[in-house]
Amino acid sequence: MSERSMPHDAASWACPHGQDARRGCVACYQESVDPDPALSCWEVAAWFTTERPVPIRTLQDVHHHGRRFALDQPSTPLVYLLTGHARARGSVQAVAGVIGFLLHNRHVVASFTVTEIRSTSQSAAGASTTRQTDVWVRGA
Secondary structure, eight states: OOTTSOOOSGGGGBOTTSOBGGGOOHHHHHHTTSOOTTSEEEEEEEEEEOSSOOOHHHHHHHHTSSSSEEEEOOSSTTEEEEEEEEEESSHHHHHHHHHHHHHHTTTTOSSOEEEEEEEEEEOTTSOEEEEEEEEOOOOO
């Protein structure tokens, strides 16, 4: 997989644990709790929809999670933005880990559909070096 673009076929979205990164992976999330400092740092943004509103208190609690995650609601109802930083071997594992946060914390969001993600590799100075993007909406 090229470091310059996100994969567009389903097989390329498999994280090291065999899960579709776009649906999250609890194991990737748990590995990010105590990451290897030699791994690349990724900034991930995932837009997702829910069937029910996420309570304001829950949005505030995620900001205080202490793991560099944020959960915000853009102006559109039932559309949310999860952002986070993860150390990972590549963009797919970083995405799986950040979205895995939602799976690991089902009390935060019981059901969700990811509609767009962005993953950016961070240089040592904190500036982005590449940008990967993929957009999709799960078909009916």
